[in-house]
Amino acid sequence: MRLSGKTKVFSRCLGAVFACLLLSSQVFAVTLQSVRMHEAPDSTRVVFDTNGKVRFKVFTLDNPHRVVVDLLNVNGQGDFDPSMVAVARERVEALRAAPRGSGYRVVIDVRKTLKPNAFTLRPIDPYGHRLVVDLIDPDQKPRILAQPRSRPDRNVIVAIDAGHGGDDPGAIGPRNILEKQVVLQIAKKVKKRIDNMQGFKALLIRTGDYYLTHRRRTELARQARADLFLSIHADSFKMASVSGASVYTLSDRGATSETAAYLAERENRSDLLGGVGDVSLSNRDPVVAHVLLDLSMDANRSESIAAGEAILANMGRVTKLHKRGVEQAAFVVLKSPDMPSLLIETGFISNPKEAKRLSQADHQNNLARAIARGVKQYAHSNPPPGTLLAKLGGDMRYTIVRGDTLSTIAQRYGISSTTLKSLNGLTTDRIRVGQVILIPSGG
Ligand SMILES: [Zn+2]
Numbered sequence: 001m002r003l004s005g006k007t008k009v010f011s012r013c014l015g016a017v018f019a020c021l022l023l024s025s026q027v028f029a030v031t032l033q034s035v036r037m038h039e040a041p042d043s044t045r046v047v048f049d050t051n052g053k054v055r056f057k058v059f060t061l062d063n064p065h066r067v068v069v070d071l072l073n074v075n076g077q078g079d080f081d082p083s084m085v086a087v088a089r090e091r092v093e094a095l096r097a098a099p100r101g102s103g104y105r106v107v108i109d110v111r112k113t114l115k116p117n118a119f120t121l122r123p124i125d126p127y128g129h130r131l132v133v134d135l136i137d138p139d140q141k142p143r144i145l146a147q148p149r150s151r152p153d154r155n156v157i158v159a160i161d162a163g164h165g166g167d168d169p170g171a172i173g174p175r176n177i178l179e180k181q182v183v184l185q186i187a188k189k190v191k192k193r194i195d196n197m198q199g200f201k202a203l204l205i206r207t208g209d210y211y212l213t214h215r216r217r218t219e220l221a222r223q224a225r226a227d228l229f230l231s232i233h234a235d236s237f238k239m240a241s242v243s244g245a246s247v248y249t250l251s252d253r254g255a256t257s258e259t260a261a262y263l264a265e266r267e268n269r270s271d272l273l274g275g276v277g278d279v280s281l282s283n284r285d286p287v288v289a290h291v292l293l294d295l296s297m298d299a300n301r302s303e304s305i306a307a308g309e310a311i312l313a314n315m316g317r318v319t320k321l322h323k324r325g326v327e328q329a330a331f332v333v334l335k336s337p338d339m340p341s342l343l344i345e346t347g348f349i350s351n352p353k354e355a356k357r358l359s360q361a362d363h364q365n366n367l368a369r370a371i372a373r374g375v376k377q378y379a380h381s382n383p384p385p386g387t388l389l390a391k392l393g394g395d396m397r398y399t400i401v402r403g404d405t406l407s408t409i410a411q412r413y414g415i416s417s418t419t420l421k422s423l424n425g426l427t428t429d430r431i432r433v434g435q436v437i438l439i440p441s442g443g
Helices: 002-015 017-027 179-195 214-223 258-268 270-274 286-315 352-358 361-381 406-412 417-424
Strands: 032-040 043-050 056-061 066-071 092-100 103-110 115-121 129-136 156-162 200-204 228-235 246-250 327-329 341-348 396-399 436-439
Touching: 032 092, 032 103, 043 066, 056 115, 066 129, 103 129, 156 179, 156 214, 179 200, 179 228, 179 341, 179 361, 200 361, 214 228, 228 361, 246 286, 286 341, 286 361, 341 352, 352 361, 361 417, 361 436, 406 417, 417 436
Parallel strands: 156 200, 156 228, 228 341, 246 327
Antiparallel strands: 032 043, 043 129, 056 066, 066 103, 092 103, 115 129, 246 341, 396 436
């Protein structure tokens, strides 16, 4: 639409240069097209969509509390109707807008003093120019995070990150099934299951429909001193027929396959969609930072792969796998050197059948159970130091010999076959000679 407007202008320019200048200033006047709000635990984000780069001024007023956004070069509201904005009710009361001078004024009535932080974003498909105003809640205490590492017999802490959110929908499936919604539902279910396992505690990194930068996600996990970082996603591919789940670990030396490279590129694009205001992420010397990353990552790489294999094996029991083995790709969200990290693609949202399944509670529960079991098996065979799990010595590994049945093994160790099956992610009583199973130790 913007292109055809331009073409029209240029053709007229051939006639009269002077008239053209006049006309173009009218045609290219910046208009406000829509306003969206996303609520995060510690801030509310207001996004203004405009059809050109906007010049702005933001300030606050008290009695009653207001945040005023002056859009200095916006002299038309286009199709925008302030009464249609879905107001984020926790901190915002209402939104009003009206022309003011040669610009346009938006007044946000807020319930308390909020500190605004505003910045513009360049167009990226599907968005045009955006002005982002983050309203930061100074009263919001940092989230109560996990116990200190020094506590004896601490829990194993698992950070669960639902990908995307807010302005970044992630992959979009048929009938508008959105990756950001599906993965949050699955992440919440995984958290519930992990919290129910003895010796474990899960932390949800994103708790609602808002965006967190990649950097912020790992930062939150690090603050919680997480032992494992799981980023949950759903895939998309140009061919709708492609389906199945996969698990990725970080590689700083490029991807193990073409799909992995393609995925990394798509997932890494999130920060541009979701909106990062401050691009100067760190003032640390990049060379030193990179060396540090390399050093600690080597130790984590094999652990990440071990955790990935345990999760993948369990997922394979409840869904089709896209790839049998754990793949490696250069995902930004996994650049968290001090903890083993995994990116779990739960399935292809671009596949109509799989998209439907991914949005159904039953299938989400199956996936969540499989992921939690994988975490349990991995942590039991690699208990982090200082944890209750490490104290109990983890689970015993038992190799099946001829004549064993699940019930005789269960009897021998004084546990129920149900416990044994659940710990090992078994859905039937079938076992085979040479198979290694875990026997719970301690109690
Ligand atoms: Zn994703």
